[in-house]
Amino acid sequence: MAADTDVAADVRVDVAALTSLLDGRYRGVRESVRKNLAERSHVLRLAETLSTEEYRELVKDQVVELAATGQTGYGFPKEYGGGGDIGASVAAFETSAFGDLSVVVKLGVQFGLFGGAILQLGTKRHHDELLERTITGEVMGCFAMTETGHGSNVQAIGTTATYDPATQEFVIHTPDDSCRKDYIGNAGMHAHYAAVFAQLVVGGERRGVHALVVRLRDDDGTVRPGIRIEDCGRKIGLNGVDNGRIWFDQVRVPREALLDNYATVSEDGVYFSEIENPDRRFFTMLGTLVQGRVCVGGAAVNAAKVAQVIAVHHAVRRRQFGSPGTDQEELLLDYGQHQRRLLPALARTYALHFAQERVAADLHRVFSDPENSSERRRRALESRAAATKALATWHASRTIQECREACGGAGYLSINRFDALRADTDVFTTFEGDNTILLQLVAKGRLTDLRDDFGALDQLGTARYVAGIALETVVERTAMRQLLERLRDAVPNRAEGDPDAGLLDPAWQLSMFRWREDHMTQSVARRIQNGVTRGGDAVEVFSRAQDHVIASAWAHAERLVLEAFLTKLDNMPDGTNRQVLNMVCDLFALSAIEQDRAWFLEHGRLSTQRSKAITSMVNELCRKLRPHAVDLVDAFGVPREMLRTDLF
């Protein structure tokens, strides 16, 4: 590494400026959420000592209290008492993940899933009836999609909603136990209403999955006739959320219960939708719920931050072993192995933070101006949200666990927060779309794009596909190339004269990410194409290639993350913060390449010497970032009250 690129250890990060950068456009929103959290830090303590029932009541009360602060209503239209700012609502939600995650998830169910379904899938009469009361928390709702036997494959759910023209009602019914609604947050105790997803049957014809709003409980909490609700019982985490199972026994709801933004049923039983293709209709409806995925990804990143603040502070206080004959033992963070444990993950948190900022901005843009959002743009948003959610939630699980282990026995004590952080975030990899399924959707989306452009894959498909990739990305890449040039200019002679120079060249790093993504996507396409050409069943062929498919989506997702980080760097003013973040970005990029270096070696894209050089450089970057580690975690701005640790 060239000496002039080094940031001297005594040069300090401007922590306040870095926090401001991370908070971005919505720093005011984030600050007010921090304040709300700090005032409610007792929730973290009580979460450990209260009984499940008491904890659930506490969490419900928190939801209502927070609704009164306005922080939970940003995403709703102003005419119903909301803030009319989707980006603000995501920022508020993400930031709340510094606190108790049962509260966060209950907020997500109430305002994101239930409120979102009413807003996006319903029309004015539903908005008028429910939105204002939902925003205040006067009405509690749940989102009844998943069934015991039907999780990720929502199209296969078995609950039916059959239209009866005689009474102008829908009859909601659970045919068997595999079709009971399951794991439904807010259903166990508090929800008055449910957005119920069911197979719509009109005039004897199945029309696919649609949502209806169904009253579950009276105001006093009594469950309505024909409905049976059972508690899901103790869970790994999130025990402040009342998950339940719901059975419907021929429950009648008025025709107006259908959330009819995308399909209507007339009084006399005529079904109509502007979207004729049932699959497309289904995915369009689901697509409106993308905000949930964006929010979960952001919450995961912020939960990981809390763990990292604690683990890094511990590591600069805790001493262990040392040179014989000296009195003082060494600080944990001065050990190479400990740096390895904490710092590449910290770099990845930064990277995911900026990727998350990007997807939240895209969401804001698309949903703030739905009329002018092309379907392509919506699909791109959905793909990016799925990709970011998968990477962010896996990252949170792994990072929190690693931080716990890095704090040794102390990490095992609940007071140091890893307990709840880990247990509560664990299901993030599963809900709002199981990560492995999401990555398959991302990959399928990319394969579908090219099928749309070039027609069904035929013998020529592969060659055309390569051309297609080139075509699709020409504009995008030109912009990125200009950005990379600016980045290199900003740090002159960054790596001159160093044999490993190229490793720190963002253009080279990005080219590695891109090459991997392109190569994997092309070879998956070829593999599926060849499999089908040879007469294989398409689903079987796809299933056999599943690990390959998922790897290609992962590569795509990581490329998006790196681009988001590089774009952020490009917009930063010169100075220490930029220099340090440059190193953080290098560490993210190189440790990601290192992680997958077997693949790069196998595909001739890395020499063995260069592969080893990457490992050395990751170690080197860890050592160089060591003096800035505390500043880098402090910049996350996790309120001190949220760190109820006794580790510092």
Next chain:
Amino acid sequence: MAADTDVAADVRVDVAALTSLLDGRYRGVRESVRKNLAERSHVLRLAETLSTEEYRELVKDQVVELAATGQTGYGFPKEYGGGGDIGASVAAFETSAFGDLSVVVKLGVQFGLFGGAILQLGTKRHHDELLERTITGEVMGCFAMTETGHGSNVQAIGTTATYDPATQEFVIHTPDDSCRKDYIGNAGMHAHYAAVFAQLVVGGERRGVHALVVRLRDDDGTVRPGIRIEDCGRKIGLNGVDNGRIWFDQVRVPREALLDNYATVSEDGVYFSEIENPDRRFFTMLGTLVQGRVCVGGAAVNAAKVAQVIAVHHAVRRRQFGSPGTDQEELLLDYGQHQRRLLPALARTYALHFAQERVAADLHRVFSDPENSSERRRRALESRAAATKALATWHASRTIQECREACGGAGYLSINRFDALRADTDVFTTFEGDNTILLQLVAKGRLTDLRDDFGALDQLGTARYVAGIALETVVERTAMRQLLERLRDAVPNRAEGDPDAGLLDPAWQLSMFRWREDHMTQSVARRIQNGVTRGGDAVEVFSRAQDHVIASAWAHAERLVLEAFLTKLDNMPDGTNRQVLNMVCDLFALSAIEQDRAWFLEHGRLSTQRSKAITSMVNELCRKLRPHAVDLVDAFGVPREMLRTDLF
């Protein structure tokens, strides 16, 4: 893969015979523990609903009840009411890990740590006074080694035991809060006695860490004067165990409190030990406690089995997605990705089971005949125990987590056991020696061996070292070569005519494991040698090479595991079970090589083509083992009562 090596899908494993093979020499012991567990399955249910205090009392009662069955006393001498069979005690402990793990850990503290310290570090008067009452559970004890500021570095603990010849007493004292005893199991509520580790000071001279038995509480539970005990509070898991902190304020104990098997203090204050070197004395004392590590490794393997039984059974019942137009969705385990998630880990559980059987047998041999156990043999046992414990406990953490995710939302419900399994085993990677520290000890041990053989590493050190490795292992390897030949003979024409033939050749697999181990150890030795030669501080040099050091220990540990598996196969009769286990062993070996294929590629030991072929072969083996997956988990013999899941 050659057709004649395939096991047809309709050929079934003989499950009972496989269980018998796994149970091994102590199948009777294991069967009786299974029966004890099945009769107490209510503990699993109660663990979720009781308050912490009630849960702790339940667990204590279980310990006393189980003591009465005899299953907890196998390891103690017959004259004190024990079973006089160390191997049996390990088998019983391991098997109990199918049940509630708070009970298991409390058993470990009471009989393994406290009882073990009295037995191994004490002499006849301690045995006479305490062993019988400890074995029955009438007396409860704890093991007070770890301090808040001194975890892995036990030699640095600060508690002092100062001999006062005037009264012929030791004065036990906690100089400051960093030296309070911490995380001490059984100390929070129940222990009457503690084996306290302290810096012995005699005649003003420090003699290093020694253990003394100290009364903490009266029979009625009142804490004795001068002692302060505080509860550690809520933990991630194991909340049925009462962990506590202990402070000693000039607490006086009689001279006889010193556990004096390795060092004595005379009435007039003369210290004597047969082991003159204080470091050697310290490690000799610690070495007698190796049984704890062996037991934790075994418990981890068995906890992983429980998770795998549940996840595999779920995966052959749960259907998701499928071919369009067909009514039936696909079984989860028919997906390549799902096989990848579950089956290589299952193969590794088998491998670790056999490695564990080997280390337990070594322990039995060394401790049953201490007079005839050379120091070299003891050191080999300690190294193997550390290596196996680290691999087994990390495997358990990862596997249980992967199984939880593979069961989706259902895996998140406590009733399906992943909650407790995961939370309780989590600290296994930390206690009884932090895994990263253990692997460093393994590596240091190997480096020390060669220093002992050849003198301090000098300029010629490297060359001599290589010779040393060759010398040391010539006998061992000759035996292994003969074994491999027999293994190949047993499955004739195993892989003839197949271009990937060698991949399934155990000799080739083992040569890869060995080559990696030798290469890493040699290069670490060279690196440290060079660093020190160039004037570097030895500790600093070692610290910089830490990841390298740990990798070399990992490679060593995995080689031991593969050899244990191969040795087991060699002793099996021909038949379906052997054929299937052969595939399991192949899957373990190849997925381990695949996992580290970047390293093999970097070091020219794998071509890129062959590296890709390994990945294909791992997929292929997963498909071939798919039909046997249920039998392979059923053979673990986890009592049905322990699977309180609603997943099957």
